Amino acid sequence: MNVYNLIKKEINGRKSYAVNLTKRLIRIPTVNPPGEGYGKITALLEKELKKIGLTTKRVVTPRTVLKKYNIDDRLPRVNLIADWQRGRKRTLHINGHYDVVPVTGDWKVSPFKGLLRNGKLYGRGAEDMKGTITSMILAVSTLKRLDMLPEVNVQLSFTPDEEIGGMTGFGWLVKEDKIRADYGLSEGYTGKCISCGNKGIMWARIECRGKSAHASVPYKGVNSFDAMIEAANALKKLRVRIKKRKTAFKMKNDRDRFPSMVLGGELEGDNKVNMVPSRVSFSIDRRLIPEENLSSAKREIEDVLKSCSKKSGHKFKMRILAQDPAVAVNPNAMICRAAGSAVKKVFKSTPKLLLMPGGTDMRYLVKKGIPSVGYSARGGENWHSDNEFIYIKSILDTAKVYAMTVMNLK
Ligand SMILES: [Zn+2]
Numbered sequence: 001m002n003v004y005n006l007i008k009k010e011i012n013g014r015k016s017y018a019v020n021l022t023k024r025l026i027r028i029p030t031v032n033p034p035g036e037g038y039g040k041i042t043a044l045l046e047k048e049l050k051k052i053g054l055t056t057k058r059v060v061t062p063r064t065v066l067k068k069y070n071i072d073d074r075l076p077r078v079n080l081i082a083d084w085q086r087g088r089k090r091t092l093h094i095n096g097h098y099d100v101v102p103v104t105g106d107w108k109v110s111p112f113k114g115l116l117r118n119g120k121l122y123g124r125g126a127e128d129m130k131g132t133i134t135s136m137i138l139a140v141s142t143l144k145r146l147d148m149l150p151e152v153n154v155q156l157s158f159t160p161d162e163e164i165g166g167m168t169g170f171g172w173l174v175k176e177d178k179i180r181a182d183y184g185l186s187e188g189y190t191g192k193c194i195s196c197g198n199k200g201i202m203w204a205r206i207e208c209r210g211k212s213a214h215a216s217v218p219y220k221g222v223n224s225f226d227a228m229i230e231a232a233n234a235l236k237k238l239r240v241r242i243k244k245r246k247t248a249f250k251m252k253n254d255r256d257r258f259p260s261m262v263l264g265g266e267l268e269g270d271n272k273v274n275m276v277p278s279r280v281s282f283s284i285d286r287r288l289i290p291e292e293n294l295s296s297a298k299r300e301i302e303d304v305l306k307s308c309s310k311k312s313g314h315k316f317k318m319r320i321l322a323q324d325p326a327v328a329v330n331p332n333a334m335i336c337r338a339a340g341s342a343v344k345k346v347f348k349s350t351p352k353l354l355l356m357p358g359g360t361d362m363r364y365l366v367k368k369g370i371p372s373v374g375y376s377a378r379g380g381e382n383w384h385s386d387n388e389f390i391y392i393k394s395i396l397d398t399a400k401v402y403a404m405t406v407m408n409l410k
Pocket of ligand 1: 097128129162187
């Protein structure tokens with residue numbers, strides 16, 4: 001039998017293992033915030049990884065890092081790293097986050113039981129991303145059971161806090177060189193779609209300053225709300241300009257291939273009806289395509305505000321709240337080709353390499369220059385929503401894709 005057929009047969013025979021492990025993961029509510037159950041779930045994962053013959057290591061994110069990001073430091077943020085050291089030159093790093101978002105809305109089943117119904121396993125985190133963690137472990141376990149000899153080392157990490165940005169989980173591990181990676185694999189698209197990067201983001205706040213006065217004698221003040229209207233109108237014109245750019249990368253929805261800029265998601269101002277408002281501020285959410293960079297995106301906004309200030313006489317101040325560049329991996333990179341031909345094998349259709357609108361922990365690797373892809377097991381697209389579930393069949397298929405990706409790498 002060829003490599004793929006052996007892998008396929010082995011994985012198809014381990015459906016009950018996949019169901020069981022995913023259930024056990026769902027039954028530990030690793031809800032974030034606040035970030036609970038981390039010790040418990042990493043203990044379970046560590047046991048599982050040791051069982052399949054990997055060496056493991058727990059690394060706790062230091063409290064100083066948690067403090068820096070204003071994260072509750074009473075709850076330990078545990079990172080688990082596991083190695084299948086093959087004495088090879090290069091290492092594939094596979095990462096999964098085990099934290100889940102809080103339960104909101106209207107669940108028809110218990111979110112932390114792991115109910116199995118019609119081939120779907122329900123629970124908070126089933127799709128994002130405990131089912132996929134099962135696929136990752138199943139893939140490595142399968143290769144080991146079959147005595148397959150990949151030409152790369154494999155390192156796995158299971159990390160917290162992706163749902164609050166990842167700076168205190170995988171982001172920290174990557175920044176501090178706690179992991180080994182020549183290639184990366186993390187969550188992303190599913191089926192025949194593979195993600196190869198994501199758009200960038202810049203959050204800013206524009207403060208418009210005026211001078212307060214009683215509304216009965218408005219000529220004594222300067223209205224900051226009027227200033228805001230001028231600024232917002234000028235920025236709307238900028239938005240028309242930036243929307244003329246289009247990324248060369250393919251995306252699921254063609255409408256996502258342009259930069260975007262949302263104004264006014266947050267608004268703040270003086271709160272009095274009979275006053276000339278002295279201070280109004282509004283937010284900007286700017287999304288960047290890989291062909292753009294953060295500093296020129298910032299400069300574009302500053303220039304608009306400057307000329308608006310010149311024309312209107314109003315004063316503006318821009319503050320960056322958060323920013324992260326777009327990341328994209330060349331579709332011809334070895335990891336893209338390895339994952340692509342794995343997908344082709346499993347689904348017998350042409351793989352699609354796509355850029356995602358939003359980012360995952362994968363961006364930390366790509367930012368560091370490590371070519372990486374994102375790929376996940378399929379659910380009902382109700383992640384972060386009610387009645388989240390994962391298809392058992394997809395956990396198995398995804399494990400096949402992962403296992404084949406490992407075998408395709410050099
Ligand atoms: Zn996720």
